[in-house]
Amino acid sequence: xxxxxxxxxxxxxxxxxxLKVVRALVTAGPDGLAxxxxxxxxxxxxxxxxxxxKELSHAGLIASRREGRSVIYSAxxxxxxxxxxxxxxxxxxxxxxxxxxxxxxxxxCDCPPGDTAHA
Amino acid sequence: xxxxxxxxxxxxxxxxxxLKVVRALVTAGPDGLAxxxxxxxxxxxxxxxxxxxKELSHAGLIASRREGRSVIYSAxxxxxxxxxxxxxxxxxxxxxxxxxxxxxxxxxCDCPPGDTAHA
DNA sequence: CTTACATTTCAACGATAGTTGAATTGATGG
DNA sequence: CCATCAATTCAACTATCGTTGAAATGTAAG
Numbered sequence: 001x002x003x004x005x006x007x008x009x010x011x012x013x014x015x016x017x018x019l020k021v022v023r024a025l026v027t028a029g030p031d032g033l034a035x036x037x038x039x040x041x042x043x044x045x046x047x048x049x050x051x052x053x054k055e056l057s058h059a060g061l062i063a064s065r066r067e068g069r070s071v072i073y074s075a076x077x078x079x080x081x082x083x084x085x086x087x088x089x090x091x092x093x094x095x096x097x098x099x100x101x102x103x104x105x106x107x108x109c110d111c112p113p114g115d116t117a118h119a
Numbered sequence: 120x121x122x123x124x125x126x127x128x129x130x131x132x133x134x135x136x137x138l139k140v141v142r143a144l145v146t147a148g149p150d151g152l153a154x155x156x157x158x159x160x161x162x163x164x165x166x167x168x169x170x171x172x173k174e175l176s177h178a179g180l181i182a183s184r185r186e187g188r189s190v191i192y193s194a195x196x197x198x199x200x201x202x203x204x205x206x207x208x209x210x211x212x213x214x215x216x217x218x219x220x221x222x223x224x225x226x227x228c229d230c231p232p233g234d235t236a237h238a
Numbered sequence: 239c240t241t242a243c244a245t246t247t248c249a250a251c252g253a254t255a256g257t258t259g260a261a262t263t264g265a266t267g268g
Numbered sequence: 269c270c271a272t273c274a275a276t277t278c279a280a281c282t283a284t285c286g287t288t289g290a291a292a293t294g295t296a297a298g
Contacts, residue, residue, distance in 0.1 A: 003138070011133030015286085019126055026210050035245060048287055050246050069244050069295045077216035084206050084217065085224050087199070091145050092228045097196035098203065099228050105204045106225070109211045109218050134256085154275060167257055169276050174255095188265045188274050 001082040005060060009083045012059035017044050018052045022061055025075040032074030034067075120201040124179065128202045131178035136163050137171045141180055144194040151193030153186075 001009075013019050020042045025032060033041070039049045053073060056062045060079035065072050091098040120128075132138050139161045144151060152160070158168045172192060175181045179198035184191050211218040 007133060007135060007138055009133075010129050010138065014126060014128075014130030014133040016126060017286090019122070019129070023209055026212070026214065029214065036243095045288070046245065047247085047289075051286075054246090066295090071245060075210075075214075077210070077214060080206070080210045081217040081220045084203060084210070084221050087203050087206070088221065088224060088228065090142055091194075091196070091199045091203070093145065095145065095148065095194075095196060096228070098200040099225060101200045102203050102207065102221075103225050105207060106218060106222050109207065109215070136256090155273095158275095164258070165275065166259075166277085170256075173276090185265090190275060 001079075001086045006083060006086045008059040009061055009079070012056050012061055015052070017042055017049075018056055021049075021052060021056060021073075022075065022080075025062055025073060026080070028074070030074055032065075032072045034070040034072055036070065038073060120205045122205075125202060125205045127178040128180060128198070131175050131180055134171070136161055136168075137175055140168075140171060140175060140192075141194065141199075144181060144192060145199075147193070149193055151184075151191045153189040153191055155189070157192060 013022065021038060024038060024041050035049060035053065036046065038053075039046045042049065044052070053062065053064070057064060060082075061076055062073050062079075063076045064074075088099060088102065132141065140157060143157060143160050154168060154172065155165065157172075158165045161168065163171070172181065172183070176183060179201075180195050181192050181198075182195045183193075207218060207221065
């Protein structure tokens with residue numbers, strides 16, 4: 001992920017409704033949620049949600065697929081992971097103060113450090 | 120870090136000049152950089168930089184100290200680390216697709232997973 | 239083919255964020 | 269104390285972002 005894309009991703013997440021959308025989609029898992037369901041959950045007008053969804057999609061943080069007459073949105077895990085890594089690379093370069101706590105936090109996750117088998 | 124603070128941090132980083140400032144300060148290390156030096160490096164007017172520095176400071180991403188007639192700014196590693204962890208917690212909850220690549224990337228860092236001794 | 243539903247596009251408005259130059263505050267040095 | 273340098277505050281302006289309602293698009297059901 002280059003700086004330009006990271007910038008777009010940060011800007012996308014720096015908005016209340018868009019951050020809520022991402023959190024809802026991550027929670028929903030790979031099956032995702034229809035635009036209408038998202039609008040209800042986040043509490044914005046559908047026409048407004050479309051605007052935000054386009055922004056998140058352009059930033060590479062969510063993906064969409066048509067299913068019947070609905071459009072299903074889901075989290076783009078690769079994009080989210082890239083963003084975390086951008087932040088780590090930029091902040092860890094010669095400075096472990098950032099990475100070390102993160103590494104420690106990974107233990108609390110169900111993602112054992114170094115184990116990429118179930119990715 | 121709560122959602123409100125994370126939102127402010129994302130919004131702060133989602134601006135070209137502010138992202139450059141953070142990168143410059145992380146690169147500079149704990150010694151930091153004077154406001155004037157930052158202005159030169161990032162390429163913005165000093166009066167404009169003050170605006171951005173206040174925003175970054177309010178988001179908990181940078182810190183400042185007065186030194187002689189200069190004000191020295193430095194990266195707030197704890198704040199940056201908290202942000203990474205917020206992103207991981209929200210995105211790793213039940214979904215290892217995000218965490219696993221990050222854990223793998225940590226190996227490339229000089230921060231051995233689980234080792235918090237030099238933090 | 240017509241109707242109904244889900245979502246997006248469009249144009250317009252109001253609010254917020256970013257930039258600029260002038261004036262101000264705080265810290266040294268003569 | 270006065271002149272100078274570094275940084276911030278302030279007020280004004282412009283540009284961009286977020287929101288809204290009306291109209292358009294695409295999809296399925298009768």
